[in-house]
Amino acid sequence: MKAAVCYEFGKPLVIEDLTLDPPQAGEVKVKVAACAICHSDVHLVRGEWQGWSSNPPVVAGHEGAGMVLEVGPGVAHVKPGDTVVVSLLRSCGRCFYCAIGEPFMCEGKFALAKEKRIHKRTGEPINQGISTGGFAEQAVVDQSQVVPLPADMALDRACLLACGVITGFGAAVNTVQIKPGQSVVIIGVGGVGLNSVQGARLSGAYPIMAVDVLDNKLEAARTFGATHTLNAKQADVVAEVRGLTGGRGADYSFVTVGNPAAITQSLDFVRRNGTVVAVGMPSTGATASIVMGDLVYNGQRVIGSCVGSTRLSVDVPRLVALYQSGHLKLDELITHRYPLERINDAIESMERGEALRNVIIF
Numbered sequence: 518m519k520a521a522v523c524y525e526f527g528k529p530l531v532i533e534d535l536t537l538d539p540p541q542a543g544e545v546k547v548k549v550a551a552c553a554i555c556h557s558d559v560h561l562v563r564g565e566w567q568g569w570s571s572n573p574p575v576v577a578g579h580e581g582a583g584m585v586l587e588v589g590p591g592v593a594h595v596k597p598g599d600t601v602v603v604s605l606l607r608s609c610g611r612c613f614y615c616a617i618g619e620p621f622m623c624e625g626k627f628a629l630a631k632e633k634r635i636h637k638r639t640g641e642p643i644n645q646g647i648s649t650g651g652f653a654e655q656a657v658v659d660q661s662q663v664v665p666l667p668a669d670m671a672l673d674r675a676c677l678l679a680c681g682v683i684t685g686f687g688a689a690v691n692t693v694q695i696k697p698g699q700s701v702v703i704i705g706v707g708g709v710g711l712n713s714v715q716g717a718r719l720s721g722a723y724p725i726m727a728v729d730v731l732d733n734k735l736e737a738a739r740t741f742g743a744t745h746t747l748n749a750k751q752a753d754v755v756a757e758v759r760g761l762t763g764g765r766g767a768d769y770s771f772v773t774v775g776n777p778a779a780i781t782q783s784l785d786f787v788r789r790n791g792t793v794v795a796v797g798m799p800s801t802g803a804t805a806s807i808v809m810g811d812l813v814y815n816g817q818r819v820i821g822s823c824v825g826s827t828r829l830s831v832d833v834p835r836l837v838a839l840y841q842s843g844h845l846k847l848d849e850l851i852t853h854r855y856p857l858e859r860i861n862d863a864i865e866s867m868e869r870g871e872a873l874r875n876v877i878i879f
Contacts, residue, residue: 520576520635520653521860522643526564529861530652535576535643538634540589540657547603547663550672552651553580553851553876554863555680555708556775557798561646562864565800575644576635578651578877579605582666582676592660600672601663602833604679605648606824608661620661621823627659652860654879664833667841673854673876674840674847677708678833680824681874682847685712687825687832688771688796689720697721700767702758702786704728705774706738708850708874709796713771715845718742724761728754731870741846755785766791775799780819781806790816796825850874 518537521530540546558577560566581603585595608615609625633642634657650656666675689695701717703710706727717725726745727738735746747754766788772779775797783793839845852872855863863875
């Protein structure tokens with residue numbers, strides 16, 4: 518199979534023919550049809566993360582969709598020929614977190630966390646980045662990472678449900694469960710932030726204030742449901758947010774960029790007893806500065822949202838239904854489609870801020 522391999526952080530990915538082992542017990546082999554590029558993949562190939570089997574040589578990509586080719590022993594919920602979303606989220610179904618309905622926090626043990634299924638033609642192992650290895654024509658993943666799709670669901674749209682949509686949408690709908698009439702600020706309206714906008718809109722929030730430094734992304738935010746847009750380079754965002762919320766500040770601020778300074782600043786956007794939700798993943802070891810006395814006195818909260826508190830088997834079918842009924846936008850998230858051979862162009866386009874989501878098509 519062809520795959521895009523990171524051999525050295527910060528260098529272009531190399532398109533290479535690799536071998537992929539058959540799926541073992543509880544695993545699924547998928548023929549990848551489409552894999553979107555998430556900022557987390559860029560963090561990985563630029564060397565800004567450690568862990569998650571991220572050391573070179575590594576195949577990144579974790580926002581995929583495709584067709585099941587083969588299943589290992591014990592797999593019952595999908596079969597060869599099924600089309601599926603392929604996500605980074607693994608869940609064992611038995612650990613403490615799975616048992617209490619929080620599979621996105623699963624602490625189970627998986628063979629794929631230690632064993633290598635991807636190899637060079639000469640036999641050397643290749644790491645599977647972010648638990649998936651989706652920048653390849655095929656991938657072997659745990660059965661919990663795949664969710665069956667309706668036969669008529671377009672796979673270039675479906676792949677967006679593997680991470681970006683569930684992370685942004687889920688932060689609003691699952692993690693904090695916005696109530697109608699509550700006010701929200703979304704910091705950063707790229708691929709994840711626009712889905713926080715969608716989640717806020719479908720939850721009945723008002724106002725929905727989108728903040729970014731790029732006018733093209735703010736324009737997109739209006740399309741996705743933002744009621745107000747603020748360019749952080751041109752506006753006094755704190756004054757604008759307070760002016761739109763009776764002088765108090767918003768109920769929630771969603772920080773969808775991995776920028777520690779945005780966490781600190783967001784405390785000025787939310788009201789007393791308001792909540793800052795950290796959604797975007799920062800570089801490894803990043804820290805945010807918080808004045809503890811103000812935090813305590815104002816009763817504010819800073820919480821994390823891990824992949825939108827998503828339960829794949831529940832949330833993906835719901836999102837598919839919302840899309841097919843016209844209530845969820847997916848088509849509009851895709852800026853460009855690229856063949857695998859142009860993956861470096863796709864990554865660079867994202868880094869320049871030109872894309873909401875670029876999708877690799879196989």
